[in-house]
Amino acid sequence: MGPRWKGKGSKAKAAAEPMSEIISTLKSSLITSNSKGIISGCSVLLEATLEQSTALNRACFGRVIVTSEKDRQWYEFGLEEAFYLSYTLKCLEIVDHDSNVKTDAELWHYMCSKIKTFPEFFKAYSHLRVKNWVVRPGSQYGVDFVAYRHHPALVHSEYAVLVVSDKDGNSRERLRLWSDLHCTIRLCGGVAKTLLVLHVLGKGSETDSPTSLDEYEVIEQTISRWIPEQNREQNATTKTRDFPTTS
C-alpha cells in the first residue's frame, strides 16, 4: 500500500518542501526565540508567537489549545513530542512551574515517572521522527501512533504503529492473542493503513539517563493479511478466482 495523497498537487507540494527542511526551520525558529515550554502533568505547554505557530503547524508538533486570549496561541505537546524537541532537536527548553530549567536527566526522570513505558515509546517515536516521518497519536485507531509521509493536510497516514517491548513480565502488551492480531489487522485494512510493529529491545542496562536510549534496538515489522488470490504468479494480469491453468 503506497501513500494516499489528498487531492491533486499534494505529492508535488510535499516533494517541493521536504519534511527535513520544515523541521530545520522549526528548530531555528524555536532556538532564535529562546522558547521555553512549561511542564504540566503529562504535557508541556508553550505560548507561541505567530512565526513559531506557523513552524509548529507545518512540522506537525503539538496541538493548539483554545484559550480566551485571541492573539496568542498556546500549544500542548505530549511527553514524547516535548522530549524530542528538547533532547533530540535541542530547540526547546522545558521549565517547571517555578521557571527552573530542567536538565535532560531531570526531564527523563520526570517523564519516566509519569509513563512507565516512556523509554520504549520515546525510542519508537524518535525512531520515526528522525527519518522525517510525521508521528501523531494513534488512539483513534487503537494503536500507539500513526505515521504520515508528510503533513496530514497533504497525505493520509500510512502506518498504524504499535510499540512492543521485551521488558520482563510485560505481558500486558498488544498482539499476544490471535483475536487481538485479527482485530488490529482488520481495522488497519478498513482504514487503509499498514500495521507497523516496532519492537523496542533493551540491552538490560539501567534507564536512569536518556543516554540509555542509544542501547535500545528497534526492529521494524509490518503485518498484513495474505490473500491467496492476490499473491498468485498470474496476479498482475488475471485476478481470477479460478485455479490457474497451465499453458
Added chain:
Amino acid sequence: MGPRWKGKGSKAKAAAEPMSEIISTLKSSLITSNSKGIISGCSVLLEATLEQSTALNRACFGRVIVTSEKDRQWYEFGLEEAFYLSYTLKCLEIVDHDSNVKTDAELWHYMCSKIKTFPEFFKAYSHLRVKNWVVRPGSQYGVDFVAYRHHPALVHSEYAVLVVSDKDGNSRERLRLWSDLHCTIRLCGGVAKTLLVLHVLGKGSETDSPTSLDEYEVIEQTISRWIPEQNREQNATTKTRDFPTTS
C-alpha cells in the same frame, strides 16, 4: 443498535420460525438417527443424512466439509459446538477413532486438554445458545464469537463477543490496554456490531467435570462509544452540533 435484517420479509420469516423450534427439530432429528460424531483433534466430524444436514444448516451448527463423495455431507463442529450438542442438548454421541463412545467426563477432559480456556469459552458459548442466539466463530472480526438473532441468511450478526475470565495470572487476555479497547470498539463500529464482553467468573473450584460449569457466573457487558452530540437531551429532535439553547 438493533438487528439489521437482510432484505424484506426476513424479520417476519424469523418470527414465524423461532430459533428455539429449529433447535428442537435438530435435536429430534439427531436423536432419532442415533448420530455419532467422531472426534478428531480440535473438531468433531459427522456424516450427515439429508434430513440432518437441513436441520444443522437451519440451526447453524458446524460447517460442511467438501469431500469427493457427492451424495454425502460431512460436517465439522468446533469443540464448543460439539460439546453443546452432546452435553447440553444430549442429541449427539461422540466417539473416538476406535468407535468408543466418550462419556461427558471423558469429553470434558479431552476438550480441556486441547484448549486451556475451554471451560470459559464453552460457558460463554452455551450462555448465548441457551438464549437462542446463533453463535459463530468471530475470528474474522478479531473477537471470540459473533452472535446472530436468527439465521445468518436472514440477519447480520449483532454482537461481537469477547470472553474474559478472572483466572489467576490470566494476563494474556483482551481489553487490558486502552489501545486494544479503542481498536476493538472502532472495528465493531465499522462493521455495525455491538461489543459484548462476557466475563466468565469461576468460583475457584476444580474443573475436572462438566458439572463445574454450573459454578461459573457470566456477567454481560456491552461497550460502545459515547458520542456527546448523540446523547444530549434534545437529541431526538435536533441532532445539532451547536450548544443547546435554553428556551
